[in-house]
Amino acid sequence: xxxxxxxxxxxxxxxxxxxxxxxxxxxxxxxxxxxxxxxxxxxxxxxxxxxxxxxxxxxxxxxxxxxxxxxxxxxxxxxxxxxxxxxxxxxxxxxxxxxxxxxxxxxxxxxxxxxxxxxxxxxxxxxxxxxxxxxxxxxxxxxxxxxxxxxxxxxxxxxxxxxxxxxxxxxxxxxxxxxxxxxxxxxxxxxxxxxxxxxxxxxxxxxxxxxxxxxxxxxxxxxxxxxxxxxxxxxxxxxxxxxxxxxxxxxxxxxxxxxxxxxxxxxxxxxxxxxxxxxxxxxxxxxxxxxxxxxxxxxxxxxxxxxxxxxxxxxxxxxxxxxxxxxxxxxxxxxxxxxxxxxxxxxxxxxxxxxxxxxxxxxxxxxxxxxxxxxxxxxxxxxxx
Amino acid sequence: xxxxxxxxxxxxxxxxxxxxxxxxxxxxxxxxxxxxxxxxxxxxxxxxxxxxxxxxxxxxxxxxxxxxxxxxxxxxxxxxxxxxxxxxxxxxxxxxxxxxxxxxxxxxxxxxxxxxxxxxxxxxxxxxxxxxxxxxxxxxxxxxxxxxxxxxxxxxxxxxxxxxxxxxxxxxxxxxxxxxxxxxxxxxxxxxxxxxxxxxxxxxxxxxxxxxxxxxxxxxxxxxxxxxxxxxxxxxxxxxxxxxxxxxxxxxxxxxxxxxxxxxxxxxxxxxxxxxxxxxxxxxxxxxxxxxxxxxxxxxxxxxxxxxxx
Numbered sequence: 001x002x003x004x005x006x007x008x009x010x011x012x013x014x015x016x017x018x019x020x021x022x023x024x025x026x027x028x029x030x031x032x033x034x035x036x037x038x039x040x041x042x043x044x045x046x047x048x049x050x051x052x053x054x055x056x057x058x059x060x061x062x063x064x065x066x067x068x069x070x071x072x073x074x075x076x077x078x079x080x081x082x083x084x085x086x087x088x089x090x091x092x093x094x095x096x097x098x099x100x101x102x103x104x105x106x107x108x109x110x111x112x113x114x115x116x117x118x119x120x121x122x123x124x125x126x127x128x129x130x131x132x133x134x135x136x137x138x139x140x141x142x143x144x145x146x147x148x149x150x151x152x153x154x155x156x157x158x159x160x161x162x163x164x165x166x167x168x169x170x171x172x173x174x175x176x177x178x179x180x181x182x183x184x185x186x187x188x189x190x191x192x193x194x195x196x197x198x199x200x201x202x203x204x205x206x207x208x209x210x211x212x213x214x215x216x217x218x219x220x221x222x223x224x225x226x227x228x229x230x231x232x233x234x235x236x237x238x239x240x241x242x243x244x245x246x247x248x249x250x251x252x253x254x255x256x257x258x259x260x261x262x263x264x265x266x267x268x269x270x271x272x273x274x275x276x277x278x279x280x281x282x283x284x285x286x287x288x289x290x291x292x293x294x295x296x297x298x299x300x301x302x303x304x305x306x307x308x309x310x311x312x313x314x315x316x317x318x319x320x321x322x323x324x325x326x327x328x329x330x331x332x333x334x335x336x337x338x339x340x341x342x343x344x345x346x347x348x349x350x351x352x353x354x355x356x357x358x359x360x361x362x363x364x365x366x367x368x369x370x371x372x373x374x375x376x377x378x379x380x381x382x383x384x385x
Numbered sequence: 386x387x388x389x390x391x392x393x394x395x396x397x398x399x400x401x402x403x404x405x406x407x408x409x410x411x412x413x414x415x416x417x418x419x420x421x422x423x424x425x426x427x428x429x430x431x432x433x434x435x436x437x438x439x440x441x442x443x444x445x446x447x448x449x450x451x452x453x454x455x456x457x458x459x460x461x462x463x464x465x466x467x468x469x470x471x472x473x474x475x476x477x478x479x480x481x482x483x484x485x486x487x488x489x490x491x492x493x494x495x496x497x498x499x500x501x502x503x504x505x506x507x508x509x510x511x512x513x514x515x516x517x518x519x520x521x522x523x524x525x526x527x528x529x530x531x532x533x534x535x536x537x538x539x540x541x542x543x544x545x546x547x548x549x550x551x552x553x554x555x556x557x558x559x560x561x562x563x564x565x566x567x568x569x570x571x572x573x574x575x576x577x578x579x580x581x582x583x584x585x586x587x588x589x590x591x592x593x594x595x596x597x598x599x600x601x602x603x604x605x606x607x608x609x610x611x612x613x614x615x616x617x618x619x620x621x622x623x624x625x626x627x628x629x630x631x632x633x634x635x636x637x638x639x640x641x642x643x644x645x646x647x648x649x650x651x652x653x654x655x656x657x658x659x660x661x662x663x664x665x666x667x668x669x670x671x672x673x674x675x676x677x678x679x680x681x682x683x684x685x686x687x688x689x690x691x692x693x694x695x
Contacts, residue, residue, distance in 0.1 A: 026388075028421055033497075037501060047466060057682075059498075085481045085482070087485065137671070137675060138676075140392070141674075141675045143671070143674045143675055144624055144674075146428065146481060146620075147617070147621040147624060147674065148618065148671055149672065150614065150617040151621065151667045151670055151671050152617075152671075153614070154614050154664075154667045155664050155667050155668060158660045158661065158663045158664040158667075159660070161660040162660035162661055163621070163656055165660065166660075241526070254691075259513070279610070279613075289485070289489065292485060293480075293489070295483060328497075329496065329497050329500040329501065331492075331493045331494075331496035331497040331500065331609075332493060332497050333493065334489055334493025334496065335490050335491075335492075335493025336493070336496040336499060337489050337493070338485075338486045338487060338488065338489030338490030338491070338492070338493060339486065339490055340486075341483070341486030341489065342468075342472055342478070342490065343480040343485060345479050345482045345483045345486065345507065346472050346476040346478045346483070347635050348478060349476050349477050349478070349560070350480070350592035379523060
């Protein structure tokens with residue numbers, strides 16, 4: 001019996017190690033690419049490491065970059081668990097940020113302790129709204145959410161450009177010929193507290209707390225249980241009396257809400273204004289996409305997404321340093337992120353195979369009158385009672 | 386100014402550029418139709434297009450041979466398709482997510498290569514317009530349809546070709562069988578793996594050419610994120626076109642005509658904010674998806690993993 005337990009423990013260890021192996025594989029491919037670019041990979045990766053963790057400031061920057069990844073990633077954990085593929089993080093971040101920024105630019109007479117929470121809440125709702133549209137389209141009109149969220153991204157970018165060049169433009173920019181698409185700066189009292197002298201802000205802590213809350217939501221509440229049930233087997237869920245459509249919408253609403261929060265936090269915690277270069281990534285830094293990568297890496301587990309976000313935050317910050325030291329464009333990291341995703345989803349096959357085996361063993365044991373198979377979110381039976 | 390929109394020259398201009406703008410959507414959309422009909426959702430189209438666009442541009446720039454550029458795009462797109470096929474068919478990876486991975490890979494790598502091998506935005510002399518004899522002299526029609534570059538003509542010729550392949554050949558029958566009921570197809574001796582490899586690689590090749598049509602025929606430049614979401618729209622058009630080549634053509638034309646209209650609206654200085662105008666094709670696509678998709682059923686085995694019972 002203990003033999004089987006240690007086997008399970010070992011299997012669990014491999015499951016956790018797979019994403020790490022996938023990253024190492026991606027970095028090895030990256031090393032080959034660096035060699036082709038006639039750059040010493042060791043030197044390049046050392047620069048990355050120093051850029052990401054080399055000093056207190058570097059570490060703080062890594063966490064600053066990790067924060068939106070974690071928030072978007074939490075939303076992804078919810079939606080992907082519900083079998084809803086939300087690719088709309090970029091657009092949801094943008095709309096959340098627009099909504100939240102309006103609060104700070106309008107309620108100028110209000111005290112900061114009131115404005116900040118209101119703004120964050122409004123950003124949360126803005127993202128929820130932008131995510132809710134594809135949710136309703138999927139649930140009630142059968143429109144594939146991958147496509148509608150991508151379209152919603154494109155629409156959000158144009159909305160942002162319109163707002164930042166028009167109604168919301170910084171009054172001082174409006175008079176200049178340059179017309180940089182940006183809003184006025186937020187009042188000093190409206191900014192999230194920082195751990196000076198770094199740029200690390202309270203949002204990072206909020207994101208970690210929310211990760212715990214999302215864990216509780218997904219595994220300790222009826223809502224979360226139903227979202228996951230619908231994700232695993234919509235037909236069985238329907239027979240079990242779950243209103244499937246409602247939970248599809250809910251998954252996208254919550255997913256969008258967290259992305260919206262990520263967007264508004266970029267404004268209140270990092271830039272103190274909304275600014276872009278006309279593209280989505282000009283504002284989001286592609287966190288809407290990289291958050292997906294982080295969540296997958298964290299195996300769609302909110303707590304696992306915390307270290308995953310830090311890792312990818314580090315890669316992004318480190319890539320900038322690498323660009324300066326060995327003149328390799330940070331685009332390399334985007335490519336490697338893509339490879340990590342491909343490797344992680346490809347390695348799933350081994351996990352599934354072992355799981356099958358484990359289930360077979362468990363069934364055999366159960367027939368032999370052994371103890372119940374321990375409950376594990378990843379091993380939950382496909383069909384619900 | 387609004388009345389300018391209805392003058393003959395402008396209308397012809399809108400239609401002609403609408404036809405031209407449909408080109409990349411047609412290549413990528415037809416390719417995606419094949420892979421989806423066989424049950425594989427390839428979301429990496431955008432990444433394949435970017436790498437195809439870069440390869441075509443770079444080769445055309447250095448060799449001054451446009452057809453070598455197209456060939457380079459075919460090879461690069463085919464290799465990306467091969468990788469996608471291996472990952473989704475042999476390793477049974479989740480199709481949507483691995484597609485996102487390939488998208489990010491193509492986005493990053495094409496940008497990296499652009500910065501390292503070109504450095505600045507350069508232009509290339511792309512495919513010239515070919516006036517089809519006789520036909521191009523027909524008033525209005527000639528100007529709209531028969532004074533385009535060669536990649537435009539090939540794109541439109543692909544539509545009936547794809548229809549024929551899917552509906553009138555054994556291969557087409559196999560593709561559809563594999564996409565609807567792979568177990569049954571397998572029991573009849575059709576190799577699910579081989580058919581899917583074929584369609585996914587074909588999809589990659591056509592996505593690569595779609596990229597080339599941008600970088601060496603329509604825009605004649607390469608820059609970071611040249612496609613900016615175009616590949617994703619091509620995937621949307623496949624749903625929109627109900628997985629049929631003619632449907633994809635309809636979607637591509639509708640989308641690019643609205644796009645062309647909004648570009649002309651800006652050129653003519655009609656006072657609609659350009660940012661709002663650019664939204665229009667996307668909003669329209671969502672609306673049409675609402676109307677169209679709910680009536681048609683996707684291939685039954687789409688995104689489903691096929692594992693052969695031993």
